[in-house]
Amino acid sequence: MGAVLALLAAGCMRPAENRAVRDSKVGRAESGGMSLEVEDGLAAVRNLAAGELTLWGNAPAFTARATLSADAPLDWLLTVRNAMPDAELVAEAEGGELLAVEALPQALPTVRAWRVGLRAGATVRFTVAPPDWQTREPFRFVALADVQEALPRVGDIYARMRRDDSVRFILFAGDLTEGGSREELLEFQERLEAGSKIPLYATLGNHETFSKDAEEYTALVGRGSQSFTFRGVRFSVVDSSNGTLDPVVEEQLDGWLAASRDGTHVVAMHVPPQDPVGLRGGGFASRGEAAGLVGKMAREGVDLTLYGHIHSYYSFTNAGIPAFISGGGGAIPETFDGVGRHYLVVDVDASEGLREVSLVRVD
Amino acid sequence: MVLESPPRSRWASLVMMWVLAAPPSAARAQSAFDLLSRGPELGGMDVPSDLRRPARAPPIRIGVEQGLAVHPLEAAAPAGALASVREGAVEVSSAADRLAAEVPPVEVVSTVPPGTPAEAAAPEAAPVRHTDASDVPAGGGASPAGDGTGVSAPQSGVPTQLPGPLSPQVRPGAGAGVLSPGLPPLSPLQPRPSFQVLPAAASVLPGLLFHGLGPWLAGDGHTAKRLFALEGTGLGLIALGGVPIAFTGASRRTIAPLYAVTLAGFSVFGISALANLYSVTSPAFDPGQAPLTLPPLELEMGYQYVSDPAFDYGHFVSLGALARFDSVRLEGSARVSPDEGNTQVRLGGAYRLVGEPERALRGWDGTALDAELFGLYHRFPTEGFTASGVEVALRGRYAMARVSPALAGSFAEASLGASFQGYSYPGAVSDGNLSEQLLFTFGYGVWLGRGGPVRGSAMLYYDHRKDDFAGGMRTRGGGVVGSFGLRGRALLTEDWGVGAELQAGGALVGRLSLIYAVGGEP
Numbered sequence: 001m002g003a004v005l006a007l008l009a010a011g012c013m014r015p016a017e018n019r020a021v022r023d024s025k026v027g028r029a030e031s032g033g034m035s036l037e038v039e040d041g042l043a044a045v046r047n048l049a050a051g052e053l054t055l056w057g058n059a060p061a062f063t064a065r066a067t068l069s070a071d072a073p074l075d076w077l078l079t080v081r082n083a084m085p086d087a088e089l090v091a092e093a094e095g096g097e098l099l100a101v102e103a104l105p106q107a108l109p110t111v112r113a114w115r116v117g118l119r120a121g122a123t124v125r126f127t128v129a130p131p132d133w134q135t136r137e138p139f140r141f142v143a144l145a146d147v148q149e150a151l152p153r154v155g156d157i158y159a160r161m162r163r164d165d166s167v168r169f170i171l172f173a174g175d176l177t178e179g180g181s182r183e184e185l186l187e188f189q190e191r192l193e194a195g196s197k198i199p200l201y202a203t204l205g206n207h208e209t210f211s212k213d214a215e216e217y218t219a220l221v222g223r224g225s226q227s228f229t230f231r232g233v234r235f236s237v238v239d240s241s242n243g244t245l246d247p248v249v250e251e252q253l254d255g256w257l258a259a260s261r262d263g264t265h266v267v268a269m270h271v272p273p274q275d276p277v278g279l280r281g282g283g284f285a286s287r288g289e290a291a292g293l294v295g296k297m298a299r300e301g302v303d304l305t306l307y308g309h310i311h312s313y314y315s316f317t318n319a320g321i322p323a324f325i326s327g328g329g330g331a332i333p334e335t336f337d338g339v340g341r342h343y344l345v346v347d348v349d350a351s352e353g354l355r356e357v358s359l360v361r362v363d
Numbered sequence: 364m365v366l367e368s369p370p371r372s373r374w375a376s377l378v379m380m381w382v383l384a385a386p387p388s389a390a391r392a393q394s395a396f397d398l399l400s401r402g403p404e405l406g407g408m409d410v411p412s413d414l415r416r417p418a419r420a421p422p423i424r425i426g427v428e429q430g431l432a433v434h435p436l437e438a439a440a441p442a443g444a445l446a447s448v449r450e451g452a453v454e455v456s457s458a459a460d461r462l463a464a465e466v467p468p469v470e471v472v473s474t475v476p477p478g479t480p481a482e483a484a485a486p487e488a489a490p491v492r493h494t495d496a497s498d499v500p501a502g503g504g505a506s507p508a509g510d511g512t513g514v515s516a517p518q519s520g521v522p523t524q525l526p527g528p529l530s531p532q533v534r535p536g537a538g539a540g541v542l543s544p545g546l547p548p549l550s551p552l553q554p555r556p557s558f559q560v561l562p563a564a565a566s567v568l569p570g571l572l573f574h575g576l577g578p579w580l581a582g583d584g585h586t587a588k589r590l591f592a593l594e595g596t597g598l599g600l601i602a603l604g605g606v607p608i609a610f611t612g613a614s615r616r617t618i619a620p621l622y623a624v625t626l627a628g629f630s631v632f633g634i635s636a637l638a639n640l641y642s643v644t645s646p647a648f649d650p651g652q653a654p655l656t657l658p659p660l661e662l663e664m665g666y667q668y669v670s671d672p673a674f675d676y677g678h679f680v681s682l683g684a685l686a687r688f689d690s691v692r693l694e695g696s697a698r699v700s701p702d703e704g705n706t707q708v709r710l711g712g713a714y715r716l717v718g719e720p721e722r723a724l725r726g727w728d729g730t731a732l733d734a735e736l737f738g739l740y741h742r743f744p745t746e747g748f749t750a751s752g753v754e755v756a757l758r759g760r761y762a763m764a765r766v767s768p769a770l771a772g773s774f775a776e777a778s779l780g781a782s783f784q785g786y787s788y789p790g791a792v793s794d795g796n797l798s799e800q801l802l803f804t805f806g807y808g809v810w811l812g813r814g815g816p817v818r819g820s821a822m823l824y825y826d827h828r829k830d831d832f833a834g835g836m837r838t839r840g841g842g843v844v845g846s847f848g849l850r851g852r853a854l855l856t857e858d859w860g861v862g863a864e865l866q867a868g869g870a871l872v873g874r875l876s877l878i879y880a881v882g883g884e885p
Contacts, residue, residue: 013869014672015837209839243835243842244869247672271841277615278799279622279781281827285842285869286834287800289673291786292746298792299747309841311612319786319794334612 016224016239019204019214020248023223023239027055027064033072038064043128044222046081054079056189058201058221059228059235060087060169061129070121077104080128082192082199083112084169090127091116099124109197136232138349140166142198143326143357145173145270145308148207150330150341151188157329157343158195160362167345168230169198173308174205174241174270175331182216189220201228203237205270205308214241225249227256232350234260240269243285245293257300264353265302266346272307272325276316282309294319303353304346313339313359324357556581556769558647566639574635577643578769586642586767593635593766600628622801623779626827630805634775637807637823642769650772651810653729653762654818657722658854658880661685663862665876667698669832671869675745676703681874683862687722690715692733698832704744707832711737713758728762729774729810739782741830748788750830756780756802763807776822777805784830803827803845811853819853819860826866833868842869854880 027038032050042062047054051073055064057080078089089112091099104113118124142161147154161167177184185208192200204224208217214224224239236256238249245253257265273290275283284290297305298319305323312334314325327334328342341362347355559581566577574594575587604625611617663683669676683696693712700706715721718731735758741750758778763770780802786794806824811817827845829835836844846868854860860878865871 013670013837013871015839206839206841241841242837242839244673244837250673274796274798276796277618279801280613280615280618281801281829281835281843282613283842285829285837285844286671286673287784287798287830288741288743288746288750288834289869291748291750292673292743294794295746295748295786295788295792298788298794299790312615317794317796319788319792332609332612335614336611336616337614 014246015242016244016246017248019209019218019224019239020246022215022218023225026218026223033069034076035067035069036064037066038062040228041223041226042228043080044218044220046220051075052077052079054081055128056080056221057082057084057087057128057199058223058226060084060199060201060230061127061133061228063128064126065123066118066126067123068118068120072118072120074118074120076116076118077113078116078126079111079113081111082189082201083110083128084130084133084199085109085112085197086130087112087128088131089114089116090129091118092125092127093119094123108193110193110199133230134232136350138347138352138355139168139231139233140164140345140347142167142170143173143268143306143324143344143346144170144200144329146175146205146311146327146331147177147188147329148175148331149178151177151184151191153330154188154191155195157341157362158192160360161343162197164345167198170196170200170343171235171237171266171268171306171346172200172202173237173268173306173326174203175207175308175327175329176202176205176217176221178207178331180204180208180211180214180217182211182220185216185220201235201237203268203270204239204241206241209241225252227252227259229260233264233266233348235266235268237268240271240273240284243271243283244289245269250293254296257297257302261301264348264350265300266304266306266348266354267297267302268306270307271309272305272318272323274318275310276314276325291319294321297321304348304357306344306346310334312337313342315357322354322357328362556583556646559643562643563640566643570639571636574632574639577639578767581643583642583767583769586769589767590635590639590642593631593638597628597630597632597635600624600631602628604628619801623803626801626803626805627777627779630777630803630825633805633825634807638763638766638770638773638775641763641773641807641809642767645769645772649813651820652772652813653724653727653810654812655723655725655814657687657724657818658882659687659722660881661854661860662879662881663696663876665862665874667832667872667874670871671832671834673869674705674743676700676705678702679705681876683876687720689720689722692721694737705742707739707741709737709739711735711754716757718760728764729760730762730765732757732759735778735780739784739830747790748786750784750786752782752784752797754780754782754800754802758804773807773809774820775805775807776824777803779803782828782830800830801827806850811851816856817853819851821849821851821853823847823849826868833866833870833872835868837869848872852878854878 023041026041027043027045029036029045029048031048032052034048034053036045036048036053038045038055039062042059043055043057043064046056053076080087089101089103091101093099100117102115104115106113112128144157176188202221204214204217204221208214217224224241225237227234227236229235234256236253238245238253271283273284273293275281298321302321305318305321307323307325308327310325311327311331312325313328316323324344326342326344328339330341333340339361343360343362345358345360349355562577562581565580570576575589575591578590579587604621604623607617608621608625661684663681663685665681667679667681669679679698679700681696681698684694686693691712691714695710696708698707713733713735716732716734719725719727735756737754739750739752739754743749756778757780758776760774760776763773763775782800782802784798784800785796786798788794804824804826806822808820808822811819811821825845825847826833829842829845833846833848835842835846838844846866848864848866850864852860852862858880860880862874862876862878864874
C-alpha cells in the first residue's frame, strides 16, 4: 500500500508537466509547403494546407514566421479566428519588404481573413494586430471564468457584453467547458463567435484536463500558459489547474514578471493560490507554494490578479495585490452569496496601472 | 488512574465514538480485551519473544493486577478449563518486601469449572507467597516461566483468575464501557483463527469496495456485519455532506459543517476499509497492545527528506521533544534545512479529556480524546515569507477491539480542528490577511509490542492540511485533497527507540528519527 501511495504521489508531484511541455509546440506546424511558427505560441494552428492557413488567436496581437518551400503555392488565404475585430495583417518579407495583403469580408466580427501573395522559398513574417495595440492609452477588458455546464446559456453573457462597446476582449480564467472534450470546446468556440463581438483569450481550467489532460484544449485554443502585451499592459495567464504551477511554468512566469517589473501587469490563472475562505481550501495544494507565488508577484509589481475555479465573486488581496475571483460563467453557482452569473469589467492603464474593477451581473 | 471527565468532554467523546463505531447499538457485553485476555491471542499460550526475557522484570505493585506467568499446566489444560494453579514463591529483597515476606504464604486458587479434575488440572501445584508491600521487584526465578512478570495475589480465600502474561491490565471497571456486542465469550484456549489467503486477497479486491467481505469469507460474520455497517455509515456521511456541497457550489456560508461531515464520512469509510484488511491479515501475527506505560520524556533527533518540485529545499535536521504528564502532553518539533535555511517550529500540547494518561495506560485499551493547541512558525527564506499561527483540534483514538475482537491490537484515530495563520513578507510587501484552515486527519493503526519493552504504534493516515511539507495532492480537481502517510514510533528498549514517517501529498516526505527516553518505567 505504501508503494501504491508513493506511485500515486509521484504522479501528483508534477501533474502539469506534460501540458507545460506541450505548450511549447503550440503554433508550430509544417504542411502544404509551409513551415510555420507563431511566436510565443500566441495562436493555435487549426488548419495548414496548400494555400490555406487558419489560426485560432489567443492574444490581441501576435506574429508568426512562415517559410515556404520551393514548390509551395504562392497564393495563400490566411484566416484568423478569435481575432480582434479591427485586427490587420502585415506581411513582411525578409529584408523588410511589405507584401500585398487583401482583406476579405467576413460575417463574424472576430473572424478575420486575408489573401496574401507569397514567394516560393522565402520567409515571411506575419503580424496580426489591431492598429492601436502598441499605444499606451487606457482600455477596458472583461474578466470571466467557469462556464462549464452552462455552455448552452453562455449567449446571455455575450449579449450583456455587447451592450458595452468599450470592452476590447475577454480574459478567461479557465473551465470553458465541463469535460474538456473536443465537441464541447468546438461548441464553446462556435457560441463565442456567434454571440460575442470581441475575442476571448483564455487559460485552461481543471475541467479542461478531464479530457486527455487538455490535449484538445491545446489543439483548439492554445497554450495554457502564455503572456502578451496590449497597449503597454502585460497580461500573463498561467496553468494552475492542478492547484500548482509546474516549475517550467513558474520559470516562464519569472521571465514575464521581470519583463514588466516597471509596467502594468495583470496575471490570471484558474485555481487561485489562496482561497479567501480558508476552511474551504479551494486554492493551491500547498499553502507554502501559494504564499511564495503571491509574494513573488507582489515583489515584481503585479497590479492585478484574476482567478476562477470558485463559482462566485470575491474581492480580496493576496500579498497586497488586488485580487478577484470571478467564477460567474454559469457553472453550479455558490449559493447564499447574492451573486449569480456575472463578469468583471476592468479598466487598466499602462502608466497608472489598475484603475477600476466593476462587477456586472448577467441575471 | 481513572480520570473524571467533564460533561462536555463526555459528549464530545460520545460523538466521536459514534462516528468511529456507529453500529454498536444495543450492545452490552464484556470487554473485548477481557475476552481476548482469556484466549490465546493475548496471553493464553503464545508468549511473544519480546517477553521471554529473564530477570528484568517490572516491579510488582500491590493493588494493580499484573500478568502472571503461564504455568505449564495451564497451557496443557483442556480447552474451556482453567486449571487450579499454585505459583512458586516470590523472592523479595527490599525492606518492604522482607516485611511482606513475613506474611504467610497464600494459595491462589483460580476458578475451576465444574467437572474439571483437580488432579489433572494441577498436578504440580506450588504455593504462592502473598505480599502486601508495594513495588516488589520480581527477581530472576520469580516466576517459573522466567518471563519476569510479577504477581499480586488477592486476599486470602477469594477465588481469582490468573490472567495470562500478556493480558491487558484492565482496572476494575475499566471494561465497563467496552463493548463486544452479540458475541459469546471466547473459549480461553480457543486457537486463534489461522491466516487464510482467499479472505486476505478478497479484502483488497473487491474488499476495498465491500468492507466486510474479508471477514465474511473467513467465516467471521460478526465482524463482517460491523464493517459493512461502518462502510454504509461512511458512505452515508459522504452523501450527507458531499451532495449539499455540490448543490451549494461549496458555499462559504455552509462549507465548514458540510466539509466536516463529508470528511468524517471519508474517515469512517477509510477506517472500515483498513479494518477489513486488518481483520483477515491479523491472524498471521500476534496483535500488539497499548503500552502499559510510556516514559515522561522523549527526545528525538533525525533526518527528514522532502522532494517537492515547488521548493529548493530537500534535506532537514529533525528535532523533537515529547513530555508526558498526568493529563497533559507537551510537544515540540523543529525541522531545519541547514543549506537552504527553511525552518519549521511547532510547539504545543494536548490535554486528555477522556481516557487514561498516555504515560500510564496500564491496561486501558488506548481509547482517548485529547484537546490540542499548537503554535506554528515556518520560515521560507528562499521564497521570502514567513508563516505563523495557532491551531486547535480535538483528536480521538478508538480501540477497534471494541468494534470486534477480530480487530484487537488495532485502533482508529481522527482529529478535527482549525488553524489560523498569517503570512508576512519582508520588505515592501504587506499582507494583513489571516488565513484559516480546516484541520482533519484520520488513520488506522496498530499497537507495536505486547507488554514488553517494545512499545509504540504505527498508523496509516490521511491528513487534510496543506501547510506542512507534504502539502495536498496536486490533482485534476485542484488542490482539495490532502496527503497520505505511514507513521511509526516505537521504543525498542527501555531507553531507545525509533520514529519513521513517509508522507505523500504534493511532495514526498520521509523522516527517520532516533528517540531517547528519559525516566519512567520500562
